[in-house]
Structure formats: C-alpha cells, structure tokens
Amino acid sequence: MNPRLRPVGLIARREFASRVRGRAFVFGTLAVLVLLGAYAAVLATITAGDDTARVGVTGPAVALAGPLQRAAPTEGVTLTVIPQPDVAAGEAAVRAGDLDALVGGEPARPRVFVESEPPADLERVLDDATTVVVRDAFLTGRGVDPGALDAALAESGPVIVAAEPPDPQAGPRLGLGLAGAFLLFFSIQSYGAMVAQGVVEEKASRVVEIVLSSVRPWQLLLGKVLGLGAVGLLQLVILGGAGLAVAGAAGVLVVGPGLVTTLVSVVVWYLLGFALYATVFAAAGSLVSRQEDTQSVLSPVTITVLLGFVVGFNLLTSDPRGAGITVLSLLPPFSPLFMPARMALGVAPAGQVVLAFALTIAFTAVVLALGGRIYANSVLRTGARVSLREALGRART
C-alpha cells in the first residue's frame, strides 16, 4: 500500500472497529430496528383488521338484502347480510357487537339501529340501496325495466385523457423519498457529531500529540472521516435494508428498477453529504479542548441542518414539484438530503440532478480545503477555544 495511505487505513480501521464494537452503535441500531419492527407490526394489525361490515335485516327490510349486496362493492365495502328473526333479537345482536347495524321496517325508509353511529361507508351503502329500491319501484310502476336502464347507464361516463397520468407508485415513492431524506439526515447528524466528539476526545486526552508525531493532520482527519463514514454507511444499510424488508413484506413497495436507482442515489448522496458534513464537524470540534464545549461549536452547524431538514421535509410532502424544494435541493448543503428524495419521487429533471451534484462536489472541495486547514491549525492548540480567524491563518507545514 502507498506509505502515505497506510496510516489513513490504520486510522480508519481503528475508528470503525472502536465504534462498531461500541455500545452506542449496537444498541442504537437495535433500538431503531425494534422501533421499526413495532411500527410494522402495528401497521400490519391495522391493515389486517376485520373490515367486513355485518348488517342484520328483518321484517319488510329483508327486500333490501339484494340491493345492499350490490351497492357494497361500489362503495368499497365488504358486506355480509344476516337475516334476523325479529327486531328484538337483531337489536340484541347489535348491542352484543355481533352486528354493525340492524335494518328493519319499510325498505324505502328503513329504521337502522346501530350501537352509536353507523360507519360513513356503511351509511353510503344503505343510502344507495334505499335509492335503488325506490327508483326500481318507481320505474317498474311506469313500465320501464330498471335492468335495461342500468345496462344503458353502464355504457355512459367520460373518458379521461391525462397529459401526465398519475404514477400508481406515487405513494410508495414519496414514502421512499421521505425515508431516504430522513435516514440521510439522521446519519449525517449522528455520525458527523461522532467525528467532532472523536476529535475533541483526542484533544482532551492529549493523545493527538503522539498520533500527530507519527502522521500528518490530513491523514488523521481523512482516516477519521473514512472510518466513521463507513460505520454510518453500515448503519444506513442495516436500517434501510430492514425498512425495505418491512415495506416489502407489507406489500407497500414493489421492487423495480426505480427502487434500485433510488437506493444507489441514496448511497452516493450519503457519501458526498458525509464527506461534506464530517469535515465541517471535525473542523468545529478541533476548535475546542473539552467535551463540555463541543456543543457550543456544533450547534450552529446542527441547527442549520435541522432547519433545512424541517423546511425541506414540509415542502417535500406538501408540494414536491414546487419552487421551494427545487431551490433547496440545489443548494449544496441541502442537496444530499433532498435531491435523492426528489429523484425517488421522479420530479427531479436530470439537468437539476447534475447541477446539484456538481455544486455539491465543488462546495465539498472548498469545505475540505478550509476544514482541513482549520483542523490542522487548531487540533494541537489546547486550552481556550480557538477563534476561527486564528484557525484559518497560516497552515502549519
């Protein structure tokens, strides 16, 4: 291996090993996995819940059984009609929770007995059924065959021609985009903060002096960013993989070329975003000498990212094609968070993706140069917080 890169590899390996074996990583990942599992379980119970409506009919209303059965599918309701011997028995069944409603009396104006109030969709089914009964009676009285009318009506209706037909996968795509944006935000924030903590820990424990008598500051910084970036990527893959598995199992997500593209773009943008933010975090961390002071130098960065994330997340859910999110996803510090989401939604023109990518790479290069300089200038200065002006001064050779 290149002798200049061997220390970088050693440093990256140490960072990776010490974090992956660390309690924070193992328990943090497990906790998120458990939460994800619990969420999936709750979702599964809700969707798998018994959504068949049970309706009892009695007396003359038995005539409604047929119209009810026919009306139910048009309202998206699964309906079971159970004839009841009399009103008293039917009402008792409603009270016992065996029936959702008891329909009695005249078919045109039936009396519907429910526990508290009828579900909205069931009410529409009842409405439809009574209308049909009255209409059919009316038509038959005037010598018209209701069946012929129905057949004629079935042929009517507009033919919709859309310029841009809605994507049947729009829901899952939005979900995927938002989940990607959230995971990127989460990884960048938590692992970026870890880079800063690691830098401060080395300063606080003074071990940095021994390390820097063996390697150059850029080697230490690069090794640290690579090692922690790999840990973050590992967690991203574990969590993202688990999330996809859950979504796949729940039938929300269909595996297709769109999915693969999204995954690849999330990983690529993660790498770019991590390089950008980790350098900023490392430079910020190198300004202080004690863990207690870390927060004060990190908050300007974390608050900026958080604000951008909240604003972007809202824009993305409310108006994914709007100007706001388009601009935000083109601004380098936020591109890594939102460009993959817009790509997943299929609302990012190729030109914008290329532009955002180029801008982010340029921005990252500037950040690397400045951040590396701040780091090299500050990492050996202990005691008081190093001012940015001092840190940006002449780099040591």
Add this chain to the structure above:
Amino acid sequence: MLEIDGISKRFGSTVALDGMTFTVRPGELYGFVGANGAGKTTTMRIALGVLAADGGEVRLDGRPLDAGSRRRIGYMPEERGLYPRMAVGTQLRYLAELRGRSAAEARAAADRWTARLGIAERRAEDVQRLSLGNQQRVQLAAALVADPDVLVLDEPFSGLDPMAVDVMSEVLRERRDAGAPVVFSSHQLELVERLCDRVGIVRAGRLVAEGTVAELRAASATELVVDAPQAATGWADVLPGVAAVRVTDEGTVLTLADASDTTLGTVLDAARRTGPVHEFRRRRPTLAEIYRDAVADHVPDLRRRPGAAA
C-alpha cells in the same frame, strides 16, 4: 545523532525559543533541564514536528527531519495522552503500526514491552481503568513500542513511584547502550546528575550551559568549606580572591573568584588565625547548584540557598 540547530519560535509577542542549539550523540543520554517556560517542551514538540519552528533546523543523522524520519523517534509528550477507551495491547499495537511497523512486529513489541514494564496482565484492559502509575508505564511503552532509533522524552520521571523510576532509568540506559541518542527533560536534578552523560541547561529559550556534569562542575566557581568553630562572624569577608561567603551547617562556605594556590593559602592562614580548623575542603557543587547558578546569572543579587530542591 540528533541535532537541534538554531531553532527559534515565538508565540505572539512571547519569544519561546531563541536560537536553541544542541546535539545528542548516538549512545548518549542527554539531560535537558531548565525552569518551567524555559522552552524545553517547545523544543521537543518542534523536534517531533508537532509544532512548526519559525527558524532553524532539526536534523537526524545529518538529514533534516521529515515525516518519515520522525517515525524513528520514540516520543513521550509532557501532556500524557492515550485513548482512554482503548485496551492497552490494542493501543500499543496501533501506535506501533502508525509509526510504520508491520502488524506482526507491532504485536511482538507490544507484548515485549508490557511484560518488561510489568503491565502484561493489564493488556486487555482499557487504559482509563488503569492506575495513574500504570498509565505512565503504558505511556512509556507507547514511546518504545515502535522500536525507535531515538528517544525524546518530556518529563518521563514525573509522577513515577520509586520502583517505576528504577525501571525507567534502566530502560533509558539500555537504549543508550544500544547506541540510541536519548534526550529527556526533568526537574529531578539528582536523577539527571546520576543518569546523564551530558546535560544542557536552558534559560529563556537558549542553552546557557552544556557539558558533562564534571565539565559543568569544573566550569563553575570553586567553593571551599571551612569548619573553624572559634571563628568570629565575618572572618573571611575581606580576604583577597574570595567572592562570597555564607554560613551553613557544614561551616563557612567560601566562593572563590580565583582558585589559585595563593588564595587557598591565604584562606587557610586566615582560618588558622581564628583557632582550630576541623575541616578544610573543596566542595563539589551538585548539579542543582550549578543549575541555579546558570539560571540565576541574569539576576545577580539572587542569593544561593543550597539544599532547596528545584
């Protein structure tokens, strides 16, 4: 051979080093002494490339130090530092590998030095769980584990118990005998006097005296101890060739401006005139006294108080 050649460094308006120059030869144990803030740590940090000098050069075997040759130096910084949450063995192997050793060499060296320094059974423990004394031993192991050709140790004896001081002294002598240039700073001057082949005394960023302890002694003013119990105070005050007189438990101590036989004769005669003379001898100044003289040179009225340790 480690050459520190005309190093200067300022921090803002403070001059930390002002043409610091000295050489540590192969197989030589060099003691670097001076007050706090005299520039010892800054010199060492510059030698290790941790700080950049404003001027001057540090050479190893005639070539200016670079990142590669710096890895041949074993370094113990003044501010002790290790990764607190890393096991002793893993940490030593890591530091050895960072200095260019192979994984196998690093493992062997880490095992060897932990055994040698009596911390073999602590290898699997995190550094932060160790006692301070044991952390110091790990720190020394960290300086030695890459099998360095040169040792630069900043205050290696501070905070060590007597046993550890013995182990440390033994290790330093051993490295010296193996032909390595070894330089260390210390405030424990008796230790420096006992261990070091040569001593450099630094004041205000410059070397003000340098040599073997014997050379330094020869260069310093001769002192006589005279025990004449019946002598009146001030008996020696006006003798020719005597620069200073003070009274101690041992008797009267005279600092001679001129150590010629004439002066010695004059003093002896004057002493005998006061009555019986129980003791009349040349006094060998300790390194601590030589040091105090060297450092006090710029404040002439500062009286010497023997016995007080630095």
